[in-house]
Amino acid sequence: MGLRSNGIVYTIGFCLFGGAACEPTSYAAEHTIELQFNENSIHDSGFEGEFSNDLAATTSRWFRAGESNEAGIQFTGAHTLSGSQSVVFGDYTNNGSIAQNVDLQIDPTKHYHLSFWIRVDDSSEDDAHTSESSLQAALYSAPEKGGPYIHRVDLLENATVPAGAGWERMEATVSGTDLDSHDGEYLQLRLSKVNENSSHKIYIDNVSLIEKETAKAPHPISRLVVGGNLVYDHEPESTWEDGTKIELMKHLGMSNLRYPEGGQTRFWDWEFPYHDHPYRNFWDPAYEATLTEQRKAELKEQNGYRLSLDRFLEICEETGAVPLIGINMTQGWKYDRLQDSVDKAVRLVQLRKRQNRRPSLLLSVQRSRQ
Known part of the structure; x- marks a missing residue:
């Protein structure tokens, strides 16, 4: 298989029913595909680092926001989609958010595509914890990088999956025209645990925020x-x-x-x-x-x-x-x-x-x- 990007062809060969190499009786194929790569604006999209305490204008790392018990939101290796860590909203009782100031300025001619993987797992033993375990994804913006940031648009509301069902992907796209009154402002992505007294912990991994020319979502390559x-x-x-x-x-x-x-x-x-x-x-x-x-x-x-x-x-x-x-x-x-x-x-x-x-x-x- 050949992968073509910016005039460069990457060739990958594969065979069916073959062993270490394709034998004469095997079926073989070769293709060339032209790929368009979109840059992910999220730093440390797989949560392999740590939360930042530096909220200055130059930061582009994850930080907590509005969490009364910061120990409830942590990087963890308990459940991961890939790599060694994900992030967990582990406090059943309280809500809270993680946020990142991204190096993007609003352009009304562009589209902004969000995707992340979510897992709902590890039920609470407290009978009072009955609320749905779900997330809200929103874009905030500010005239100056570093804020203060103000809520502009919700990308996802009450995003969740069945408890114990493993990892599933969430996606949403917003048009820059919906943000045209804030043209040129700096963006912040915020992912928030919506409900207090939730029944399960929420894990997320592999977050991406991509600025695109069209509203068409990027074609995902299966993690498999x-x-x-x-x-x-x-x-x-x-x-x-x-x-x-x-x-x-x-x-x-x-x-x-x-x-x-x-x-x-x-x-x-x-x-x-x-x-x-x-x-x-x-x-x-x-x-x-x-x-x-x-x-x-x-x-x-x-x-x-x-x-x-x-x-x-x-x-x-x-x-x-x-x-x-x-x-x-x-x-x-x-x-x-x-x-x-x-x-x-x-x-x-x-x-x-x-x-x-x-x-x-x-x-x-x-x-x-x-």
Whole structure:
């Protein structure tokens, strides 16, 4: 794939059904796409820094505003969309805001597009906390950079998502013509927790404010574009114990993780992942005949080091990644047991629903082309 920007072409090759490189039997494609990049006016959009105490005219960092309990609004690593931190409105009782003085002046001929990711989670144990957990997004402006800033327009009111549903994106656009009486004034973005006595904490991450020529919203690139591959036979669980890999995944922003791999999915038995070889045709009648209870106990002892499905799902929880789990249809196709393959996949999905660990699940169906 080629990406063209300002006369420069960036080429990315990809193949389907190939391995490390595209084989002659693989399907390959190459495209050129011209991209227009819009500069995000928000400094530290992913909350990787810290709140600023310097509210002078030159500051462009996040600061708290109108929060009676400043400890309630914090940078946190508890839930993150990407990177190592997000910001949490953690005080159930009080409301409050975060704000940033951005280096933009109102231009009536332009449009201003806001987007951010929001998550509602961690319910209060106080029965009096029943209000909706929601945010307001607004633009303020001032003739001089540094203020005083005055409210001009609301971009979003009562922005929220279902509690426990994970991260969702919020977007809004305002035309500069709605602000033409304040032409040339400096902008401030303010995100505010609306209600007191709210039922849950509110997390936000990856904020952007973009000045555009048109009202058309920028085309978002899915956060799932950056992911990793965990090969269950090559990732002993012991190598994840000290947390080093977890922190690395979070730092790199791995937003989805695939398991148990690509080609190995065609041989993966999620209910007994201890076979003598990761590429074993486990429904081969001759092999099945050897699987006495004693032999299965021996295999589990020998291969219990492999990265289990449960540990993989824990890793996804700890890193904030969406799990991409392979579904093995090869064995059913190869040995005329398609319904058994379907039933096996259904049991996996049902287990996930009972565990209710994360709301997101992607399934990759693997079937041999041979």
